[in-house]
Amino acid sequence: MKIAFFAQDLGAGGIQKSLYNMLRNLDYSQVEAELFLFEEGCFFPEPLPEALEVRVLPKPPRICSFLPFDLARKLWHPDWTQYGPYDVAADFNSYQFSCACGALGVPAKRRVQWIHNNVEIKLQNEWKYRVLWHFFKGKQKYYDGFVPCSAALKEPFIRASGRADAEYTVIANYIDVPEIRRKQAEDPGELGLSAETVNVVALGRLCHQKGYDIMIRLFAEAARIRDDLRLYIIGDGEDRETLEAQAKKEAPGKIIFLGAQANPYAIMARMDAFLSTSRYEGQPLNVEEARAIGLPLYCSKNLEAYSEGLRGYEEKELVRSLSELKREEKHPDDLKAYNDKILRSIKSLAES
Numbered sequence: 222m223k224i225a226f227f228a229q230d231l232g233a234g235g236i237q238k239s240l241y242n243m244l245r246n247l248d249y250s251q252v253e254a255e256l257f258l259f260e261e262g263c264f265f266p267e268p269l270p271e272a273l274e275v276r277v278l279p280k281p282p283r284i285c286s287f288l289p290f291d292l293a294r295k296l297w298h299p300d301w302t303q304y305g306p307y308d309v310a311a312d313f314n315s316y317q318f319s320c321a322c323g324a325l326g327v328p329a330k331r332r333v334q335w336i337h338n339n340v341e342i343k344l345q346n347e348w349k350y351r352v353l354w355h356f357f358k359g360k361q362k363y364y365d366g367f368v369p370c371s372a373a374l375k376e377p378f379i380r381a382s383g384r385a386d387a388e389y390t391v392i393a394n395y396i397d398v399p400e401i402r403r404k405q406a407e408d409p410g411e412l413g414l415s416a417e418t419v420n421v422v423a424l425g426r427l428c429h430q431k432g433y434d435i436m437i438r439l440f441a442e443a444a445r446i447r448d449d450l451r452l453y454i455i456g457d458g459e460d461r462e463t464l465e466a467q468a469k470k471e472a473p474g475k476i477i478f479l480g481a482q483a484n485p486y487a488i489m490a491r492m493d494a495f496l497s498t499s500r501y502e503g504q505p506l507n508v509e510e511a512r513a514i515g516l517p518l519y520c521s522k523n524l525e526a527y528s529e530g531l532r533g534y535e536e537k538e539l540v541r542s543l544s545e546l547k548r549e550e551k552h553p554d555d556l557k558a559y560n561d562k563i564l565r566s567i568k569s570l571a572e573s
Contacts, residue, residue, distance in 0.1 A: 222253065222309075223252075223305070223306070223571075224252060224253070224255070224307060224308060224311060224571055225254075225304065225305065225307045225311065226255070226256050227314065228257070229314050229316075229317045229319060229320060230258055231258065235425070235505075237264065238265070238394075239337075239395065240256075240313050241263075241265050242397040242400075243395040243563070244269055245397060245400075248564065251568060252568065254272075254273055254274075255274040256273055256276070257278055259277070259319045259320070261277050264483075276304075278319075278323065280319060281293075281318060284296070285319075286318050289356055290357050291359050293318055301323065304328070307330070309332075310323070310327050310331070310332050311333050311368070312324035312333070312364075313335045315334050321334070324364075325363050325364075332365050333367060334364045335367075336367055336503070337503040338430075338501065338503045339373065339502070340377050340382070341381055342500070346430070346500065347430070354381075361383075364384075365388065367387055367390075368391070370394055371391065371393065371504035371526070371528070390570050390573075392563055392567060393529075394503075394509065394563075396509045396510060396513055396560060398557075398560070402513075405486040405489065405490035407487045409487035409491060412491065415451075418451045419493050419494075419546050420451045420452075420453060420491075420492045421493065421495070421496050421543070422489050422494070422516070423453070423455065423495070423496045424456060424485055424495075424510070424511075425456050425507055427454075427459065427461045427464055428458045428460055431456075431458075431498075431500075432498040433454065433460065434467060435521070436452075436498040437452075437464060438471065440452050440476065441468075441475075442540045444475050450475060451476075452472075452496065453492065454478050455488060456480070465478055486510070486514065489514050493546065495516040497520045498520070502527040505528055508520060508531060509559070512556065513553060513556055515553035516551060517546075519534065519539060520534065521533055521535075
């Protein structure tokens, strides 16, 4: 079986991390995989397997992202017939014109696109995504199938795209538990943790989707009830300055922004609980990573739809639960059944 994956880059981000984890853990005795990128470099320190062929392709003109898809393909249509043939060509990014052109341009029996978010909610919440969708929605008709990373993404995508006729294979985000185990044992550096405080951690890009403004508001309510609570936020993004100002106003001295970290797991392993209040997700990597470490999960109710087995909280219940939070023994999850199912699904995707 031969699969081609197309992604824009391997920079910092959930989509990139999901792809990186999966490619590092494929069974290359059964699956021959190639990765096509449009930007060089890799944010993640561990090397990709030698069995994986990685190619960097030239990027299309910028204007192609702001033209209707079919028109843009007439403007930029490189010949990629020298690659392959493949059993499956996968547009793993789903947002980029370049990745769609690659997946649709190489010789392949089937062409699929990964779906990483609730498209309907994203269209309601993000004007930039509405602009992108306006231009690239025409590409959806060319794919044979789609791969939502959680079951909750399928119906919203069908309603937005009209592709009820396509095949859908749910494949969750792979979690590299051995990597997490190695990294959580490393020294995280000086965090200023105190034995007198109960420490909560959050992880993810500082943007509207991740709902950090909601998190800060709810955590501040709990911290007014419980003075020894502290929140450590790992991540960076366009909303950082605004969020830091909000934290300073609503919970001064109790919320610490740590920025993006190459090894967040060493920090997470020294915390007492994990917190997420995302407005919407695809299938949250950070929740599964916290499960692997064994952190108690405090997540908003809406995230239950995107993470199997998760018990979420309504806002008032979340505030109360945080205000009553106690240190407890961690129970790490090896996620073996979870990850095995993912690898079987990828194999089935190629076989079908």
